[in-house]
Structure formats: C-alpha cells, structure tokens
C-alpha cells in the first residue's frame with residue numbers, strides 16, 4: 559500500500575479547535591493523511607511542536623520537506639494541490655464571500671473564543687455570556703443564514719457543497735451544542751448537518767478517549 563505523503567500534526571482533539579478545521583477539511587474531501595497528535599501544554603509540548611512547526615503552534619501539515627502551518631493556509635494549500643480547487647466555490651464573487659467569512663472566523667470572534675472555548679467532552683448549558691460573546695454568537699448566526707439562503711441551495715453547506723468555510727466554522731457547532739446556545743431554525747439545521755458528519759463524530763469519540771485535562775479549558 560502506498561503511504562500518503564501528508565502528515566497533519568494536531569493538538570488535543572478535546573480542545574484544539576484550530577486543529578479540527580484542516581483535519582475535518584481533509585477527511586471530508588477524501589484526502590488521505592497520517593496524523594500525529596501532540597498533547598498541548600504538557601512539559602514536552604513546546605519542544606515537540608517546535609520540531610514540526612516554525613510557529614510553535616499546531617496545526618501544521620507536513621508534505622514531504624514542506625511545512626505548512628496555520629489552519630487556513632493548510633486548507634488553501636490542500637485545495638490547490640490535491641483538490642483542483644473543489645474546496646471553494648467556483649464563482650469568483652461567491653469565492654470571495656467564502657474567503658471573507660473564513661478570514662472573519664480566522665481573525666475575529668475573540669469573545670466566542672475565550673468564553674465558549676471548544677471542549678468536545680462536556681456539556682455545560684446555562685452559562686451567562688458577555689455582550690461581546692453574544693455579539694459574536696449573533697454575527698455567526700447571521701453569516702450562516704445569509705450563506706445558506708443566498709448560496710447554499712445546492713446542498714446542506716454554507717455554499718451548497720462542503721467547502722473550506724464549513725471547516726472553518728465547524729468548531730462552532732461543538733461549542734453551540736456544548737454550551738446549549740439557542741439559535742434559529744436555519745442555523746440549527748446547519749449545526750445538525752455538521753454534527754451528523756461521520757468525521758465530526760469520529761473527532762468527538764477520539765476526544766472522549768483522551769485522558770489529558772487542561773484546567774484552563776474546563777472552567
């Protein structure tokens with residue numbers, strides 16, 4: 559059997575939302591890869607991650623000698639090199655919208671990230687969130703509604719077919735489910751689609767097998 563040249567180095571599946579994004583994109587698009595898991599914030603983590611990743615962060619994709627770090631850069635690279643661009647909408651204007659929401663996710667939503675950190679192992683509904691986090695939740699709902707309604711007719715994803723944009727927003731599905739965030743029908747249907755993916759279920763099952771507990775993400 560021929561080994562795939564690709565290796566994706568990821569963090570703990572329980573906590574590492576940045577790792578989930580390219581992992582899901584590769585799985586969903588049928589790109590084969592080996593996986594190396596480096597548990598985060600342990601004594602040897604920094605040295606080990608640095609040996610793979612120039613940024614000292616995961617995820618990082620190894621393609622032979624080439625290292626591609628950062629979730630979005632990995633998805634874009636795989637899309638160009640292995641998918642003949644099938645991972646983004648074909649139409650240039652729609653593709654620009656898809657890239658805009660990927661960038662918005664990648665560089666924003668600080669309230670959501672800090673107060674609703676991803677933790678695939680637990681459910682804690684009923685928390686009170688700050689105004690900032692509520693604004694983020696509302697904005698994500700708006701993005702999903704607009705995309706589903708304007709560009710999503712061809713399927714169940716933000717742009718119809720599964721794309722990088724869905725991978726970038728996938729951790730939000732675990733977050734909203736875990737924190738019991740109430741959303742509208744369109745958004746809930748989209749969350750259900752994400753949570754029903756075999757790859758998402760596999761990620762969560764793997765997370766539940768992990769033994770590390772990082773108190774900073776368990777408040």
Ligand SMILES: N[C@@H](CCC(=O)N[C@@H](CS)C(=O)NCC(=O)O)C(=O)O
Pocket residue numbers: 569573574575576577598599604614615616617627628629630
């Ligand atoms: N912008 C980066 C963020 C990567 C990131 O923050 N990774 C975290 C784990 S989710 C990490 O490696 N933390 C380890 C550390 O900072 O020592 C991306 O999109 O990949």
